[in-house]
Amino acid sequence: xxxxxxxxxxxxxxxxxxxxxxxxxxxxxxxxxxxxxxxxxxxxxxxxxxxxxxxxxxxxxxxxxxxxxxxxxxxxxxxxxxxxxxxxxxxxxxxxxxxxxxxxxxxxxxxxxxxxxxxxxxxxxxxxxxxxxxxxxxxxxxxxxxxxxxxxxxxxxxxxxxxxxxxxxxxxxxxxxxxxxxxxxxxxxxxxxxxxxxxxxxxxxxxxxxxxxxxxxxxxxxxxxxxxxxxxxxxxxxxxxxxxxxxxxxxxxxxxxxxxxxxxxxxxxxxxxxxxxxxxxxxxxxxxxxxxxxxxxx
Numbered sequence: 333x334x335x336x337x338x339x340x341x342x343x344x345x346x347x348x349x350x351x352x353x354x355x356x357x358x359x360x361x362x363x364x365x366x367x368x369x370x371x372x373x374x375x376x377x378x379x380x381x382x383x384x385x386x387x388x389x390x391x392x393x394x395x396x397x398x399x400x401x402x403x404x405x406x407x408x409x410x411x412x413x414x415x416x417x418x419x420x421x422x423x424x425x426x427x428x429x430x431x432x433x434x435x436x437x438x439x440x441x442x443x444x445x446x447x448x449x450x451x452x453x454x455x456x457x458x459x460x461x462x463x464x465x466x467x468x469x470x471x472x473x474x475x476x477x478x479x480x481x482x483x484x485x486x487x488x489x490x491x492x493x494x495x496x497x498x499x500x501x502x503x504x505x506x507x508x509x510x511x512x513x514x515x516x517x518x519x520x521x522x523x524x525x526x527x528x529x530x531x532x533x534x535x536x537x538x539x540x541x542x543x544x545x546x547x548x549x550x551x552x553x554x555x556x557x558x559x560x561x562x563x564x565x566x567x568x569x570x571x572x573x574x575x576x577x578x579x580x581x582x583x584x585x586x587x588x589x590x591x592x593x594x595x596x597x598x599x600x601x602x603x604x605x606x607x608x609x610x611x612x613x614x615x616x617x618x619x620x621x622x623x624x625x626x627x628x629x630x
Contacts, residue, residue: 339466340437341539344375345537346539346547347414347539347540347541348363348367348385349544349599350386350390352600354600356603359598359600360397360398364402366544370543370544371410373547373548374548377409377411378412380398380411381426382414383584389604399433407434412436412439413430416444418444420459420460423456427463437465438460439470439539440460442470443478444478450484453478467495468520472501474501474502482506485497486513486517489517496518499522500522500523502580504529507533508533511534519536520535520536521539521540524542532557538554542579542588544597546595546624549624553565568629574620587617589602594621595630
């Protein structure tokens with residue numbers, strides 16, 4: 333595993349989609365097999381209970397078992413669960429559950445039940461850090477309405493509350509500001525369709541969506557990008573970008589699960605309030621996926 337100083341968030345960490353049965357129950361056996369398949373295909377770890385894993389619509393029992401399933405499949409050092417919750421106490425409990433299951437890091441959104449101010453954000457991360465695991469912040473101002481701007485991230489890092497940040501703002505300029513203000517804070521690519529730009533800017537990892545369907549090609553893209561092989565990275569990025577851009581769209585879960593189904597992986601349905609793709613959306617994802625398969629990327 334590509335870690336430095338025991339930083340399990342380095343490398344390609346897949347925000348895992350969660351296979352559901354036709355009755356929308358969780359298929360834990362398929363999930364375990366999927367986690368193992370991702371690692372076998374070069375991914376460094378998995379991130380259960382992120383947005384792509386539909387954590388918001390899982391019961392507490394399901395959510396805990398998903399973490400335990402991933403750990404049993406690939407080992408705790410490769411599992412970095414999302415521990416987001418409306419309340420800081422609940423988020424801390426999820427971090428404790430991850431710790432007790434054997435995980436070595438967790439990923440945490442800021443408070444998102446309301447548009448939190450800076451003091452609330454600092455208090456939230458402080459509370460969850462008390463669980464004793466390194467915390468990777470997740471900046472998704474599009475969905476949470478709370479923006480972890482570089483200056484705030486620097487404060488969180490200086491206090492020891494966060495060790496890295498999954499950057500999903502889409503603003504690649506922030507990479508350089510973060511590096512200036514908090515040079516020891518690891519930047520992780522948070523949106524698939526800015527992978528190359530953030531890798532060139534010094535990202536240490538990628539919390540990724542599309543490796544759920546195309547792990548080997550995505551890993552090759554990441555490795556080429558971070559090692560400066562821009563000929564290989566540029567070629568793969570252009571080939572994959574029609575799919576990668578779905579990771580930044582509202583229908584990202586449905587799109588990635590459809591691509592998984594097409595390449596023979598257990599994607600399956602989504603839980604409400606998500607609904608199936610529109611016919612034209614499905615046609616676009618299907619065409620882009622089949623083109624990637626024809627190019628030998630699956």
